[in-house]
Amino acid sequence: MSLQISDLHARIVERTILRGISLEIRPGETHAIMGPNGSGKSTLSKVLAGHPDYEITQGSVVLDGVSLLEREPDERARMGLFLAFQYPCEIPGVSIANFLRAATQARLPEGESLSVTDFYQKLYHEMDALGMQRTFSSRPLNSGFSGGEKKRAEILQMAMLQPRYAVLDETDSGLDIDALKVVAGGVNRLRGPEAGLLIITHYQRLLDYISPDFVHVMVAGRIVQSGGPELALELEKRGYGFLEVQYGSSELSPLAGAGAPG
Amino acid sequence: MDLNRRVLPERYNGGTxxxxxxxxxxxxxxxxxxxYERLPMPSRKDERWRFTDLGKLAFTGYTAGSPVPERSRSDLQAFFHRGEAPALLFANDSLLFSRSISPEAKKKGVLLTPLLEAANGAADLLKSYLFRERVALGAEKLETLHRAYATAGAFLYVPAGVELEQTVDLSFWLTEEDAATFPHILVVLEENARARIHLRFGSTNPKGGFACSVQELFLGAGAQLEIFTGRKWAEGTCSFDLASVRLDRDANATTFQFNQGGGYTRTESRSRLLGSGARSVMLSATMARNRQEFDQRSFQEHSAPNTRSDLLYKSALYDSSRTIFAGMIDVDPGAQQTDAYQSNRNLLLSPDAEANALPGLEILANDVRCTHGATIGQVDPEELFYCLQRGIPLEAAQRLFVLGFLTDVIDRIPDADAKRSLTEEIDSSVSQPRRS
Structure with a gap:
């Protein structure tokens, strides 16, 4: 049982971004991926979720024994993969509650319909636990939301959908300390023996609140170092510069340029 | 048209x-x-038929006054008895069921009656309104055909100062694919009168049929009318619904149409703002599927100063469906301080769907506020990916987009019950829970 990424290569148009990622996340583990801008962190999250803009050129991803890459994005999600987006989309006219109802309904066996009472009970329970106003759930999803509200809505969705593996793509970016605590609280509530987490972040700050079991450093489409939480602290102190000199940066790497072969 | 002239349904009022x-x-x-015989057939050369797929118009092979089979009758009876409102239900132009208005409303002089009964019981009143209006946004030949045939229909009369609290339910059905129907809705609200109508067009048969209806709505000074029209004809039905609302000083009309089903559906809606302070809100939500075509024409006629009109038509298009919107805001030289708005928005859910929008303005006054606009858009792929990532299958995601898209027009229905029932109806008609 794990989310197993093996030698994953991916590109967008003619530009190769991932150049051989291998990583295994077991339920109960929390992994953090750190790295400079342009290193491919967000691409990894989108490739896992099945974004149509990316082409997989090599490697595999296996979720609890089932190969993921041939599956449609919605199937992957129902298999238990959740992505908290760095830039969540606005869904005009659709309330958070209605959106989550559709997502919850989609997880029920065919022919079964959702109990609306049970749904709202659970929704309000989760909202209370995350310290959110209940009126929040009747607002159109992400429409006119502040950055912090968008990230809170992501965390609420994650709490409701109880994924087996959750990938959080820079969920901490642009958050003030209060929003950051809500996000961290939501993540920590999901942690447990049943859930595996992959936290993508540029800064060490979020890791003050969510202490990871493993920290990986990604540079120019590869994981170049892995270690424990102390690695994050070291990066915070030294910055990414020394790693980019050693392993190449998006600017320095000849592979990062447009038109470079995969 | 293979119709016999001057048809009277044989089984009028249940055959009794x-x-x-x-x-x-x-x-x-x-x-x-x-x-009718003199008027030309619709032609693409006529601007008012621009974009219409005239191949979808079928005028032949129908019979007026077809008998209603027992099975359809009992289906309709079951439908009818679910309601409690004062109501008239017609099928193939025969009146099948009716429920009268409350004794209190009757005492106040409110009249709700089939046209044919009014012709005998309230002839003078009926004659002063029936067939007085012309919608004339292109379908004059059909409007005339309607006059030659229409006998089925409802006459609602509300005297001055009276508010009819109960919603009036009117429904017109086709039971056979070769049946034709010519419903007529005549509403007269005297000064400061108020009424609310729920009008429904539908089929008990799975395909085909011909319908040509006319609505004549007269609003006296200060009168208020809400009319909610739901169309759900069987696949392949060719239908025309031509409506004119005439508003005197300070009168206020809200018309809402919800369109689905059918083969070719043409709606012509004219708002005539004839008295200062009059206001007309014209709303439409359409869900077009398969090869359906919805051809909507509107006219906002500002003839008096200080009048307001506000039109919002939205269409969601699936499959190979088509929509046409052609609207005109017309402001007379004397209609200063007109405030007119016209907006048509289309959401394409399929690469084969086609939306055509022709918004228009003709302004002869110089102190007015008129805005119009049209948009045709598709689902944003990033929004779709976001929904998919939450495990929502493509069809359910599209359903969310359609519901979200139609939200602002539905939110503008003033009556809470009508709004709730519409939301449920849209919800069930877009719901096709299926796993990919």
Whole structure:
């Protein structure tokens, strides 16, 4: 049982971004991926979720024994993969509650319909636990939301959908300390023996609140170092510069340029 | 048209009562028939038929006054008895069921009656309004055909100062694919009167049929009317619904149409703002599927100063469906301080769907505020990916987009019950829970 990424290569148009990622996340583990801008962190999250803009050129991803890459994005999600987006989309006219109802309904066996009472009970329970106003759930999803509200809505969705593996793509970016605590609280509530987490972040700050079991450093489409939480602290102190000199940066790497072969 | 002239349904009012068409009405029909034969068929050369797929218009092979089979009758009876409102239900132009208005409303002089009964019982009142209006946004030939045939329909009359609290339910059905129906809705609200109508067009048969209805709505000074029209004809039905609302000083009309089903559906809606302070809100939500075509034409006629009109038509298009919106805001030289708005928005859910928008303005006054606009858009792929990532299958995601898209027009329905029932209806009609 794990989310197993093996030698994953991916590109967008003619530009190769991932150049051989291998990583295994077991339920109960929390992994953090750190790295400079342009290193491919967000691409990894989108490739896992099945974004149509990316082409997989090599490697595999296996979720609890089932190969993921041939599956449609919605199937992957129902298999238990959740992505908290760095830039969540606005869904005009659709309330958070209605959106989550559709997502919850989609997880029920065919022919079964959702109990609306049970749904709202659970929704309000989760909202209370995350310290959110209940009126929040009747607002159109992400429409006119502040950055912090968008990230809170992501965390609420994650709490409701109880994924087996959750990938959080820079969920901490642009958050003030209060929003950051809500996000961290939501993540920590999901942690447990049943859930595996992959936290993508540029800064060490979020890791003050969510202490990871493993920290990986990604540079120019590869994981170049892995270690424990102390690695994050070291990066915070030294910055990414020394790693980019050693392993190449998006600017320095000849592979990062447009038109470079995969 | 293979229709016999001057048809009277044989089983009018359940077959118990012979219907008589008075002479003045017969003369009207004769004149209409002569005019119908003289008027040209719709043509693409006529601007008012621009973009229409004339191949979808079918005028032949229908019979007026088809008998209603027992099975359809019992289906409709079951439908009818779910309601409690005052109501008239017609099928193939025969009146099948009716429920009268409350005794209190009757006492106040409110009249809700089939047209044919009004022709006998309230002839003078009926004659002063029936067939007085012309919608004339292109379908004059059909409007004339309607005059030559229409006998089925409802007459609602609300005297000055009276508010009819109960919603009136009117429904018109086709039970056979070769049946034709010519519903007529005549509403007269005297000064400061108020009424609310739920009008429904539908089929008990799975395909085909022909419908040509006319709505004549007269609002006296300060009168208020809400009329909610739901169309759900069987696949392949060719239908025309031509409506004119006439508003005197300070009158206020809200018309809402919810369109689905059918083969070719043409709606013509004219708002005539004839008195200062009058206001007309024209709303439409359409869900077009398969090869359906919805051809909507509108006219906002500002003839008096300080009048307001506000039109919002939205369409969601699936499959190979088509929509046409052609609207005109017309402001007379004397209609200063007009405030007119016209907006048509289309959401394409399929690469084969086609939306056509022709918004228009003709302003002859110099102190007015008129805005119009049209948009045709598709689902944003990033929004779709976001929904998919939450495990929502493509069809359910599209359903969310359609519901979200139609939200702002639905939110503008003033009556809470009508709004709730519409939301449920849209919800069930877009719901096709299926796993990919």
């Amino acid at each position: 009562k012979p219907a008589l068409l008075p002479n003045w009405w017969q003369e009207l029909q004769d004149a209409a028939w002569a005019e």
